Amino acid sequence: MNRYKVGIIRVLTTADENVLLAHQEKLGAMFPQFELETRCIHDQYEGIHDDETHNIAVPKIVKLAQEWEKDLDGIIISCAGDPAVDVLSRQLHIPVVGGGKSTAVLSLAGSNKVGIIGIEDVPPKKYTEILKDKIISYEKPRGIVSTNDLQTEEGKQEIINSALRLIELGADTIAFACTGLTTANAKSFLKHLNVRILDAVESEGIMMLAECIIRYQ
Structure with missing residues (x-):
């Protein structure tokens, strides 16, 4: 089995190892x-949750990816907003993927009725560009401002409530629009809701493996 060295860029600044490595542990279990290796950008303690935080994060992501490229076979920018993915895909000589396009493409492959859950006021651009009229509705869980709010018991209950509302509207797939x-x-x-669930981190891992196979085998 071929092995590929993949860097994960987290757009949430954290010193908590459990939080920092959460996406790496998920991908490591799925993709032997x-x-x-995971690194996070600096001074972004609430991650990306609107246009302003997205724009602030992009140059930090670009700098980190450019410095890291020589040691890697691929880079995952672990964010459903795909910050800097397009620009880095043009600049670097290794594959670069993010959570947004990956999740949208995989959602489209198996459904015409996709409900989306995210933390911004509107879904990330790649979701609307790719899924178009396949989107049943978009849900931002109530009371959620940043990614940190999703980790609370109240936040988790609101995620469930959002999923239930999407299913009531006819969604047979729930696509995560926040890692x-x-x-x-x-x-x-x-x-237990018995619908397809597209996790953005799982999706970006699937896309990275496909890109590595195409590029290196």
């Missing part, structure tokens, strides 16, 4: 083909 939902382990407590 990856040798993984903080992975950190909150949301897929595990939504499984």
